[in-house]
Amino acid sequence: MSNLDTRPQPKVCGGRGFVVAEPVRELLSPRHLRLGESTEVRRLLPNLGRRMIGAWAFVDHYGPDDIADEPGMQVPPHPHMGLQTVSWLHEGEVLHRDSLGSLQTVRPRELGLMTSGRAISHSEESPKSHARLLHGAQLWVALPDAHRHVEPHFEYHPDLPTVEAPGLTATLLLGSLDGTTSPGTAYTPIVGADLSLASGARARLPLERDFEYGVLAMSGEVVVDGVPVAAGSLLYLGCGREELPLRAESDASVMLLGGEPFAEELIMWWNFVARSQEEIVKAREDWTKGARFGEVKGYDRAPLPAPELPPVPLKPRGRVR
Template identity: 45%
Template sequence: MSNVTTGGELIDCPENCERPTVRALPSQSKILGSGLPIVRHLPVREQRRIGPWCFLDHIGPTNLEADNGVDVGTHPHIGLQTVTWLFEGALLHKDSLGYEQVIRPGQLNLMTAGRGICHSEESPPGFSGPIHGLQFWIALPESDEDTDPAFAHHTDLPQWHLGDATVTLVVGELDGHRSPAQVFSPLVGAHIRAAGDTTLSLPVPASFELGICVNQGHARLEGTAMDTGSLYYLGQGRDEVTLELDDGADIMLLGGEPLGQPVLLWWNFVGRDQARIEAAISDWQSYPNDRFGAVDAYDGPPLKAPPLDPNIKLK
């Protein structure tokens, strides 16, 4: 998805919490495009990122009509990977590499922007019905910011049962399992769904900063009740996460090692310094070009980048 915020966040980044905590983060409700409701979990003033995860939108839940579906026009990205994961519905991805791919629940769309890519996201032709899911951005480490852009669609992801819960490893590594999705730093993104009241424990590296997004139902961590629709920051220092899940609870565990570098975000661009962001804005203004190729399959104008005042310094 495109970032609907028309400016950058000109605020200091809080220090990473190097000890375990359980802290609810405030979220912001927004409307994307012609009426798609989203909840922006990351970034927020209180927490800019969790490990390398620097952006998280909770899409829906809502119902779409065939004549008023998702339509996010062609827009660019640099310096990140997008992770799209649906609970209900379908989305159609089109990009400047020539890929056209419908994603459905249980499938992963992973787009690596690297030095530059652009894409659009739409409802498939004639689609109507519920839409509900998550989209994340993973910031790339400095050594991989200029990697070649790429796209991958995965339908066969590691899945196992713990008690009455099913764990699907979307990206990264967890509990001896590894996702086939290519990532560029140590991290985890796991979807956990309970089919009955259950308690489960998962080993995690103590070096990982962690978060839990409660998508549906009720969950508890270390005696703290976690509210539906909220993102919780867990800090670092745990070697195990123990969760109590009520029947029907649905959560996403995310985290990873902090990158140890600046991570600046302006519109749909991520980079370690402002010069990279400014260059991407300039290149996008002359779209299409060698950096941001045309998305020929999308029928509509590209989105415009908000201007960045040269007197403003991103933090």
């Protein structure tokens, strides 16, 4: 997955100085952007109001889109470093290729997890023969300093553990929830779960007091801690919670995203997560020269060119502004 902004701005993220240490109800509205040729996404993180939730540093929601007569998602090869990408679908399929030689079709409620580590490149596309609808989320997890130079690797987990309650099924993408743990590799204390709620369901989800949380509404009508959250919106919840009340006004689905507040300050630009602007400049140079990030074979179009860096130096702005 790629940030396809043609003029991406460096952002300083992370650090504990701007973490809300108590429960809040902060509704974040998305920016609407194009991803590839025919997919529009709603970007929730980084947001004008908040840049991270735990180690979650990037969240796009897309669909449901009718792509019966369209090519669907078409994202040419592009680089990543310092992060993990999480592909999560409710409808449709995405074909993942990467510079390690991975070739995997990811389907609904299956986890495609790519750890970029020091450097990797990949592409994403709807298969030529694909389902009518495409609906999902694309997310990044920032890697802590101790692990940001690990060897790149790709994980595919088609069968994920679930937590059941009356009217609710929670599927674990990353981390742990209510004693159940995902097989996906995590490098920080984190949780990512997809919650399916039946119409009329009321539930109270157990949380970790030291985590900060957000809820991304995927579909349906859901009320989170008394706040109606429309599909494509994200409710930031702060820290200090032991449980989260949920109420479904219709069949609905949301993603719970949380984790221990990320202590390190990061610089995010385009598809790179780093600790200094010099690292960003070097990564851009390496991608432009065809070095370090490898080659994605089998995608029939040219790789994405790197945007121009902004002419002004980076100005730290923290987790919120």
